[in-house]
Amino acid sequence: MTALSKDWVFGVVGAGAMGAGIAQGAAKAGHSVILYDAAPGVAAHGRDGIAAGLDRLVSRGKVTSDEAHALVARISLAEDLSDLSSAALVVGAIVEDLEVKRRVFCTLE
Numbered sequence: 001m002t003a004l005s006k007d008w009v010f011g012v013v014g015a016g017a018m019g020a021g022i023a024q025g026a027a028k029a030g031h032s033v034i035l036y037d038a039a040p041g042v043a044a045h046g047r048d049g050i051a052a053g054l055d056r057l058v059s060r061g062k063v064t065s066d067e068a069h070a071l072v073a074r075i076s077l078a079e080d081l082s083d084l085s086s087a088a089l090v091v092g093a094i095v096e097d098l099e100v101k102r103r104v105f106c107t108l109e
Contacts, residue, residue, distance in 0.1 A: 004089065006030040011078075011087030013037075013104055015046030019093035024050045027074040034087055036078035043077045050075065081107050 004010075010026040012019050015037035023033045023046065037043040054068035081104065084090055090108055092101060 003029075004031070008088035009034060009086050011036070011084040011090035012093060013081070013084070013090060013108075014093035014095075015043040016093065019091075020046035020050055022091050022093055023047075023075055024053075024071070027071045031074065033075045034078050034084050035075055036081060036084060047072065047075050047077060084108060 006029070008031060010023075010031040011034045012023045012026070013036050015023070015035050019035065019037070023035045027033045027050075035043045035046060037046065051068070051072045054063060054071060057063045058065050058068050078084055092104060094100060094104060
């Protein structure tokens with residue numbers, strides 16, 4: 001299996017614990033990430049949680065401040081699903097409801 005090109009934009013739908021973790025992993029791998037959540041403020045809260053976790057790692061000497069800031073800077077927030085149009089890959093970390101997932105992915109398509 002080959003790695004995804006770092007030029008690819010990575011989209012994440014759902015910014016709860018799982019979605020934020022996926023966004024952090026993709027950003028750590030060097031990808032630009034677009035994070036979206038249907039609930040107002042949740043995507044920003046997810047990115048803030050990532051930043052807070054990284055701040056703890058910085059204080060313990062696990063990552064540098066520059067690395068943490070660069071990682072968070074690679075995560076942008078989307079206000080609408082259409083903002084994910086530049087993403088080469090989109091991961092859904094949303095409620096386990098087939099109809100909801102169908103609606104989201106039909107809209108993305």
